[in-house]
Amino acid sequence: MEKAKESKKYGEFLKHHRLTSGYATQKVLAEKAGLSTATISKIESNYQCPEPRTIQLLSEHLHSTNFEELMKAFDYPSTLSDSGLRVDYPLFRRIDTYISYRDQIRQLENNICIYQELISQQPDCIFKESLMKNLNQTISDLEIYKQKISGIEKELRNAGVQFTPPR
Secondary structure, eight states: OOOOOGGGOHHHHHHHHHHHTTOOSHHHHHHHHTOOHHHHHHHHTTSOOOOHHHHHHHHTTOTTSOHHHHHHHTTOOSEETTTTEEOOHHHHHHHHHHHHHHHHHHHHHHHHHHHHHHHHHOTTOTTHHHHHHHHHHHHHHHHHHHHHHHHHHHHHHHTTOOOOOOO
16 A cells, blocks of 8 residues: 555545544444445545545545545546546546446346356255345346446446447
8 A cells, every 4th residue: 555645634634524524433434435444544544545436435425525525635636737638527426336337237147147056956945935036136136237337328428438338
């Protein structure tokens, strides 16, 4: 891990907004944001500068600031001055969501294979009904994520993002 620039005082900024948003401890914010307490501690001690995905998770729970302010505070500029390009943070978040959903779909597809294998290997298992229920729920969840990702793909194409979806 790379030590964050001390002069930026990333940690003080996060700690201020954690406390202002009503989170008395790092642990409470970490649990709400789905992060580890160690991650919050490393950021607040200026030891780790968070990735944009972590900043997004934090912004959803820090009510005294927002995603854009956090991105700037952690030295992710709103403009790329060297190239003159503007960063479209809402689009950036949609791409990040797309990646997250793709990961979730892969996991669900893997789970379906596991359930199918378990069911086929032990057709008379006393847990077969439970396995079938879990299989059906996982298939249902997979279809929901596929619908969500289809909508995001349309949004990204409409925004001019060129990509080749997997499969």
